[in-house]
Each structure stands twice: as structure tokens, then as C-alpha cells.
Amino acid sequence: xxxxxxxxxxxxxxxxxxxxxxxxxxxxxxxxxxxxxxxxxxxxxxxxxxxxxxxxxxxxxxxxxxxxxxxxxxxxxxxxxxxxxxxxxxxxxxxxxxxxxxxxxxxxxxxxxxxxxxxxxxxxxxxxxxxxxxx
Numbered sequence: 001x002x003x004x005x006x007x008x009x010x011x012x013x014x015x016x017x018x019x020x021x022x023x024x025x026x027x028x029x030x031x032x033x034x035x036x037x038x039x040x041x042x043x044x045x046x047x048x049x050x051x052x053x054x055x056x057x058x059x060x061x062x063x064x065x066x067x068x069x070x071x072x073x074x075x076x077x078x079x080x081x082x083x084x085x086x087x088x089x090x091x092x093x094x095x096x097x098x099x100x101x102x103x104x105x106x107x108x109x110x111x112x113x114x115x116x117x118x119x120x121x122x123x124x125x126x127x128x129x130x131x132x133x134x135x
Contacts, residue, residue, distance in 0.1 A: 001052065003044050007059065011109075012040055014062045014102050016117025036114060043109040051108065058105040065098045 003011070012018070017037045047055055072090045079086060087093075099113075099120060106113050113120050 003047070003052070003055070007056070008041065008044055010059055010063075011044060011055070011105065012037060014059070014098075015040060015106055015111065016102070016114030016119050036112065040109065040111050043111050047109070055105065055108060058101055058108065061101045062098065062105070065094055065101060069094045069098070 017040060044055075069091060072094060075086055075090075079088075102113055102120075
């Protein structure tokens, strides 16, 4: 069964792409950097029927991780609850899991994660981030 518009939007989101109309992706009369998103949408149309459930499985995993990150945010104010000590690295670990499953989704589609996505560590900066050391 072909992917629904909602599933396609979730794939674009989890891979770090904007999901805008074609008109919104025009800048100064030229198409904005939308070729990678075109590749994602094109790949979704070519997924073999026997692999569609695998793509949907990855979407479910990413949905779960997204929900777990929301739940973890609610616990950020507390360091411990009674005898229970909270894991201060929980969000970092969940973000790593999110990237892992997003990469699996990208791999099965034969596309790349959006290199300009803040989610995957870039944010579209024009150069490398270098640490400044003061003596």
C-alpha cells in the first residue's frame, strides 16, 4: 500500500527536511535547496511492497522515541524522586537513538539525512565549528 501524505510528512520530518509546498520553496525566483527532499519523496514512491512495512516500523520507532523525549522533558526539573535517581543523560541517549533510527530510515530509502538540519548537528553553518582555547 503506498505511503499516505501523513507518512510522507513524518519521513521528511524525521530525516530533518522541511515539508513545504513547492511555492514556499522558491527563493529569489529559484528553487531553494529542495533537491534532497525531492529525492526522499521519489524514493518513497519506489519502495518495494515487501519493504513498506519496514519503513513503517522505523516510523513507529521514531514516533516512540519522540514521545519518550517529550516524557523525559517533563522530568528535567527533578534530580531524584524518593529513592529513585533520574538519569541525567536520558535526553542525550534518546537523541542518539533518534539519529540511529533516522539513519536506518535514510538507509532503507537510499537517501541522506538533511545535512543542514539542526537535529543532526549542523544547523546550516557556513564553516566548521572550532573550539577556541584561551591561554
